[in-house]
Amino acid sequence: xxxxxxxxxxxxxxxxxxxxxxxxxxxxxxxxxxxxxxxxxxxxxxxxxxxxxxxxxxxxxxxxxxxxxxxxxxxxxxxxxxxxxxxxxxxxxxxxxxxxxxxxxxxxxxxxxxxxxxxxxxxxxxxxxxxxxxxxxxxxxxxxxxxxxxxxxxxxxxxxxxxxxxxxxxxxxxxxxxxxxxxxxxxxxxxxxxxxxxxxxxxxxxxxxxxxxxxxxxxxxxxxxxxxxxxxxxxxxxxxxxxxxxxxxxxxxxx
Amino acid sequence: xxxxxxxxxxxxxxxxxxxxxxxxxxxxxxxxxxxxxxxxxxxxxxxxxxxxxxxxxxxxxxxxxxxxxxxxxxxxxxxxxxxxxxxxxxxxxxxxxxxxxxxxxxxxxxxxxxxxxxxxxxxxxxxxxxxxxxxxxxxxxxxxxxxxxxxxxxxxxxxxxxxxxxxxxxxxxxxxxxxxxxxxxxxxxxxxxxxxxxxxxxxxxxxxxxxxxxxxxxxxxxxxxxxxxxxxxxxxxxxxxxxxxxxxxxxxxxx
Numbered sequence: 484x485x486x487x488x489x490x491x492x493x494x495x496x497x498x499x500x501x502x503x504x505x506x507x508x509x510x511x512x513x514x515x516x517x518x519x520x521x522x523x524x525x526x527x528x529x530x531x532x533x534x535x536x537x538x539x540x541x542x543x544x545x546x547x548x549x550x551x552x553x554x555x556x557x558x559x560x561x562x563x564x565x566x567x568x569x570x571x572x573x574x575x576x577x578x579x580x581x582x583x584x585x586x587x588x589x590x591x592x593x594x595x596x597x598x599x600x601x602x603x604x605x606x607x608x609x610x611x612x613x614x615x616x617x618x619x620x621x622x623x624x625x626x627x628x629x630x631x632x633x634x635x636x637x638x639x640x641x642x643x644x645x646x647x648x649x650x651x652x653x654x655x656x657x658x659x660x661x662x663x664x665x666x667x668x669x670x671x672x673x674x675x676x677x678x679x680x681x682x683x684x685x686x687x688x689x690x691x692x693x694x695x696x697x698x699x700x701x702x703x704x705x706x707x708x709x710x711x712x713x714x715x716x717x718x719x720x721x722x723x724x725x726x727x728x729x730x731x732x733x734x735x736x737x738x
Numbered sequence: 739x740x741x742x743x744x745x746x747x748x749x750x751x752x753x754x755x756x757x758x759x760x761x762x763x764x765x766x767x768x769x770x771x772x773x774x775x776x777x778x779x780x781x782x783x784x785x786x787x788x789x790x791x792x793x794x795x796x797x798x799x800x801x802x803x804x805x806x807x808x809x810x811x812x813x814x815x816x817x818x819x820x821x822x823x824x825x826x827x828x829x830x831x832x833x834x835x836x837x838x839x840x841x842x843x844x845x846x847x848x849x850x851x852x853x854x855x856x857x858x859x860x861x862x863x864x865x866x867x868x869x870x871x872x873x874x875x876x877x878x879x880x881x882x883x884x885x886x887x888x889x890x891x892x893x894x895x896x897x898x899x900x901x902x903x904x905x906x907x908x909x910x911x912x913x914x915x916x917x918x919x920x921x922x923x924x925x926x927x928x929x930x931x932x933x934x935x936x937x938x939x940x941x942x943x944x945x946x947x948x949x950x951x952x953x954x955x956x957x958x959x960x961x962x963x964x965x966x967x968x969x970x971x972x973x974x975x976x977x978x979x980x981x982x983x984x985x986x987x988x989x990x991x992x993x
Contacts, residue, residue: 559826567822571814596897617874622894631890632883639877642851 487512490698491543491582493530493573494550496521499588499656499690503547506691511698514543518550530569533576540580545698548573548633549588555595555626566629574640574648582646585637586697589650591683591709591719593631595623598718606678608716615720616652616707634707641705648704649697649728652719654683654711656690662736683719686712686734696728703727712736742767745953746798746837748785748828749805751776754843754911754945758802761946766953769798773805785824788831795835800953802841803828803888810847810881821884829895829903837901840892841952844905846938846964846974848886850878853973861933863971870975871907871962889962896960903959904952904983907974909938909966911945917991938974941967941989951983958982967991 488511494500495515504513504523515525516539526539530550540546550569552561570587577585591598597614598605605612622628630652637648662684664677685693693710700706706727709719713732724730743766749755750770759768759778770780771794783790785805795801805824807816825842832840846853852869853860860867877883885907892903917939919932940948948965955961961982964974968987979985 559830563823563826568818571818575814596893619872620890620893621897622890623898625894628887628890628894632887635875635877635883635886638851638875639880639883642876643878 488544488698489514489542491516491539491546493536493546493548494518494588495525497549497553498658499653500549502656502687502690503549503694506688507695510695514539516550529564530572531564533572536572537576537579540576540582543577543580543582545584545586546573546577546582547586547588547694547698551588551629552626555592555624557624557626559625562625562629566626567632570629570633570636574636574646578640578644578646584647584649584698585640586694587633587637587648587650589634589652589707590627590630591652591654592623592627593620593634593652594618594719595627596621599623603676603678605718606682606716610716610718613718613720616709616723638705647700649700650707651693651697651724652707652709653690653693654685654709654719655680656685656687660687662686678716681736682711682714682716684712684714684736685710686732689713689732689734692733693724693728693730696724696730700728743799743953744769744797746771746794746801748791748801748803749773749843750780752804752808753913754908755804757911757942757945758804758949761943762950765950769794771805784819785827786819788827791827792831792834795831795837798832798835798837800839800841801828801832801837802843802949802953804843806843806884807881810850810879812879812881814880817880817884821881822887825884825888825891829891829901833895833899833901839902839904839953840895841949842888842892842903842905844889844907844962845882845885846907846909847878847882848875848889848907849873849974850882851876854878858931858933860973861937861971865971865973868973868975871964871978893960902955903961904955905962906948906952906979907962907964908945908948909940909964909974910935911940911942915942917941933971936991937966937969937971939967939969939991940965941987944968944987944989947988948979948983948985951979951985955983 528535708723963978
């Protein structure tokens with residue numbers, strides 16, 4: 484059996500970080516980076532500080548970059564250090580350490596205006612509109628702009644610095660599963676409520692599968708794909724994730 | 739005769755700033771912003787500081803945003819404050835002051851990898867490859883990444899804050915005209931030399947025309963277009979600038 488890949492997870496203390504730690508621990512040698520101390524060993528440093536995070540990148544095969552100000556309504560004061568400077572620092576630290584791959588947690592908010600201008604009608608199962616990763620970015624927020632920036636940066640590092648970069652435009656991962664209408668908490672500016680959640684939901688185990696498939700995509704120099712579960716209504720095309728990564732969602736939001 | 743539009747030029751002390759000051763002064767009420775004092779009246783402030791630049795945006799119709807670290811090889815230490823923070827600050831100051839339009843000096847370096855991977859063959863007049871603004875960004879530099887970031891930000895401000903944004907992916911403006919092989923100074927990493935300059939050249943008066951056409955595009959909410967002169971060989975499609983802005987280049991690089 485080959486040795487397990489060593490994978491650094493940034494933002495390891497967040498919701499998705501906790502999901503990946505639980506779901507990927509058996510197959511990968513996980514190393515954790517978090518701004519605040521965790522209840523398990525790990526590197527404690529803020530991605531906004533390049534020199535502080537560099538030691539965490541030594542002798543790592545891949546980086547899963549989750550650290551971010553993850554609220555869609557984040558202001559520039561948070562987006563700049565966490566998402567823009569932080570993402571640059573992660574790619575740069577990876578390059579300096581010779582890391583071969585970065586899997587970047589991007590977001591459908593890079594193209595969120597397609598959804599927002601068509602909401603809530605677009606959440607109807609009878610609506611046929613689907614957007615793939617080929618549509619031009621239309622960010623709905625500074626958060627979405629920052630994720631689009633990370634995708635551009637990933638392409639630059641992939642093409643100029645020999646680092647493979649996979650950008651996963653993930654949907655909505657929620658803490659409380661199984662998914663049911665009563666558990667949702669929807670920001671007021673997100674029209675659609677339960678219908679929206681049901682459309683863009685990414686279950687925890689599908690989320691883990693998606694990142695694992697990306698970690699195994701050893702031939703893929705650069706890609707941007709959407710990732711949600713196999714929901715009754717989908718507006719973001721999963722064909723890229725299926726075709727390029729072999730992603731096969733196992734869960735489906737309730738009708 | 740209607741009153742002249744009041745137009746704020748950021749980076750007014752740079753090469754393109756000087757060209758626009760000379761060529762547009764008759765038709766616009768120009769207001770200047772520069773990091774260093776100019777030999778004419780203007781606001782002196784660094785776009786990296788939002789509060790410092792805000793007064794310059796009061797009672798302005800449009801902003802021409804040129805201020806940037808303009809060297810393609812710029813490192814992050816320059817790109818971050820000048821191009822990323824600076825461009826955010828310009829859009830945000832414009833929004834706060836109720837400015838209706840920002841014309842953003844973007845660059846073909848947002849898609850520079852298409853050119854670089856095909857150089858120098860692509861500069862041959864017999865080569866038919868042409869790229870339009872619909873191709874996915876492939877930045878060749880942190881500079882190119884930062885210009886792509888500015889385009890994303892412009893789209894966000896246009897769609898969420900009612901500010902019109904036109905992004906001009908301009909070619910190479912040179913100080914010394916008429917253009918001739920002996921005048922060029924080509925960075926060593928830019929393969930192609932004179933053939934490249936001849937391909938992406940944007941003459942000073944064509945540059946001024948392009949920006950003026952953008953300033954008159956009162957109905958255009960958002961656009962990205964390439965801008966070069968009518969050169970013997972072109973790799974960036976001018977159709978967008980012609981069709982959306984009515985741009986008609988008057989100059990042509992020598993054969």
